[in-house]
Amino acid sequence: MKVSIEKVESYDLKKIEKTLEKICDSLGFWQSISNAKTVLIKPNLLGPFKPEKAVTTHPIVLEALIGLLKKRGKEIWIGDSPGGSTSVQHVYNETGIAEIANKYEIDLVNFSEGGIVKKQAGEIEFPITKHFWQADAVINVAKLKTHSLMYYTGAVKNMYGVIPGLKKSDYHRLYPDYKDFTKVLTALHSITYPKITLNILDGIWGMEGEGPSAGMPRKFSLLAVSNSAAALDCSVSAMLGFKQNQLTYIYNALEIEDLKTEDIEPDKKWKEFRFANVKIKKVSALIKLITYSPKFLKNIFRKLYIYHPAFSKNCKRCMVCVNSCPVKALTLTKEDKVPQIDVKKCIKCMCCHELCPYSAVYIKKSFLAKILIRS
Numbered sequence: 086m087k088v089s090i091e092k093v094e095s096y097d098l099k100k101i102e103k104t105l106e107k108i109c110d111s112l113g114f115w116q117s118i119s120n121a122k123t124v125l126i127k128p129n130l131l132g133p134f135k136p137e138k139a140v141t142t143h144p145i146v147l148e149a150l151i152g153l154l155k156k157r158g159k160e161i162w163i164g165d166s167p168g169g170s171t172s173v174q175h176v177y178n179e180t181g182i183a184e185i186a187n188k189y190e191i192d193l194v195n196f197s198e199g200g201i202v203k204k205q206a207g208e209i210e211f212p213i214t215k216h217f218w219q220a221d222a223v224i225n226v227a228k229l230k231t232h233s234l235m236y237y238t239g240a241v242k243n244m245y246g247v248i249p250g251l252k253k254s255d256y257h258r259l260y261p262d263y264k265d266f267t268k269v270l271t272a273l274h275s276i277t278y279p280k281i282t283l284n285i286l287d288g289i290w291g292m293e294g295e296g297p298s299a300g301m302p303r304k305f306s307l308l309a310v311s312n313s314a315a316a317l318d319c320s321v322s323a324m325l326g327f328k329q330n331q332l333t334y335i336y337n338a339l340e341i342e343d344l345k346t347e348d349i350e351p352d353k354k355w356k357e358f359r360f361a362n363v364k365i366k367k368v369s370a371l372i373k374l375i376t377y378s379p380k381f382l383k384n385i386f387r388k389l390y391i392y393h394p395a396f397s398k399n400c401k402r403c404m405v406c407v408n409s410c411p412v413k414a415l416t417l418t419k420e421d422k423v424p425q426i427d428v429k430k431c432i433k434c435m436c437c438h439e440l441c442p443y444s445a446v447y448i449k450k451s452f453l454a455k456i457l458i459r460s
Contacts, residue, residue: 086316086344087112088351093289093308096136101308102149105285108310114283115157118222121282123160125194125220126150129228129243129287130165131297133179139290139302142226144181146287146308150226151189164194164216166249173197196249197435201411206272209256212411212432213276217247222282225314229288229305229321230296231365234263235270236331237322238297240284240314241338242270244277250435251392251448258390261383264333271337274314278342284314286321294364305360315339320351325363391451394437396423399445406437406446 089108093101109115118124128142136143147163154161163186167176173195177183186193196214204211217223227243235242245253260266288307294300307324311317315338322332329336329346339346378386400423407415407424414430415437417423423445424437438446 086311086313086342086348086350088309088311088313088316088320088349090307090309090320090352090355092306094306096143096145096289098145098149101146102152104308105149105310106153109153109283112283112310112312114312118157118159118282121159121221123162123220124154124222124224124282125162125164125216126224126226127217127243127246128163128165128182128226129238129246130167130176130180130182132167133171133176134298135179136181137290137302138298139230139292140228140298141180142228142287143289144185146226146285146289147182148185148189150224150285151185151191155189160192161189162192162194162216162220164196164214165246166196166214166253167246168253196247197438198409198440201249201432201434204276206275207268209269209272211248211273211276212252212434213247214249217277217280223280225281225284227284227286227314229286229291229307231293231300231325231363232296233299234266235334236263236365237318237325237327237335239286239318239321240311241274241318241335244273244281244314245270247277248273250438251433254392254454255433258386261386261390267334267337270334271341274334274338275341278314278338281314283310283312284317285310286317288321301364303363313339313342313344315342316344316349319346319349320355324355324358325360326365386453389451389453392448392454393428393431393433394426394435394446395449397445397447398423399443400424401443401445403442405440405442409440410437 091104130141134140194216200215201212202218227240230238232238256269260269286309288305290302291305292300293303309321318335407417412430414427415424
């Protein structure tokens with residue numbers, strides 16, 4: 086499996102566009118999407134961070150890709166579901182994505198709108214945005230970062246964003262440590278990877294230390310592309326100094342794709358390359374405590390880690406949230422001042438929060454959830 090890696094020193098639009106053109110041609114990508122009408126680009130838009138923070142996919146990388154797709158007459162969507170309860174539009178604005186979308190008349194899709202498709206993998210069920218399934222082709226454009234729980238986050242973990250809203254936080258509650266959360270990422274990869282047409286990793290500037298958002302920007306001068314998310318991550322994570330036993334979920338993903346490490350073919354000049362002194366990981370004391378706690382303590386953690394949508398006095402009883410809830414978890418009778426929520430039905434997709442025209446929906450959190458969920 087080919088992994089193409091190029092040295093790119095800065096966010097120079099023409100340089101990146103030329104590089105992507107060449108790589109995609111060598112991988113046969115343009116031919117593979119010749120019959121695709123709609124292409125969904127899935128960047129890493131973790132939250133409302135400026136591009137220079139190196140938390141999110143840089144808009145210039147997306148602009149280069151958009152230009153190449155436009156030349157081939159494709160209808161382009163860009164979408165993601167950020168962490169926490171921040172408005173998707175606010176994230177698009179802060180990350181520079183909205184400006185690029187306006188410039189090229191690109192549709193920005195909100196994964197908390199438009200419905201979900203439930204998919205099962207083993208014991209785990211995932212609500213995945215319908216936009217992911219409706220596109221003819223999906224391009225995964227990830228960000229190179231170290232990660233405080235999973236060591237490394239790149240192409241494989243970037244697809245976690247196809248799960249809308251705070252449901253992503255629910256899996257952290259149910260599967261709170263590295264070993265358990267590996268099951269989640271492995272299961273999700275088994276569902277999503279056949280739909281991914283191309284994987285791109287923005288490592289021109291990345292993050293080291295306490296990623297995915299609290300680390301320090303670092304210039305890696307790296308742009309990596311592959312048809313396989315797992316092969317791409319295996320190659321790049323090795324360059325950062327990670328060992329195979331630290332990245333179980335990525336090597337599980339490799340097995341799911343029916344690949345072995347010896348099948349991976351990075352460019353020769355990068356095969357033995359290692360970045361110097363990468364600050365790999367600083368795990369919080371709370372995560373360490375959860376990871377090494379006995380099962381009964383993890384069960385207590387799950388019970389105390391509570392959050393769900395709630396409604397303020399700003400509610401005008403307009404019924405938008407009730408009518409839009411994909412799992413019908415909300416009801417509103419004549420006697421109710423605000424909608425009533427069935428927390429057992431609620432999948433925390435935050436569709437109600439996104440669509441409320443009166444800003445009446447907020448997230449009610451337990452003390453532990455306030456610590457762990459960024460608003």
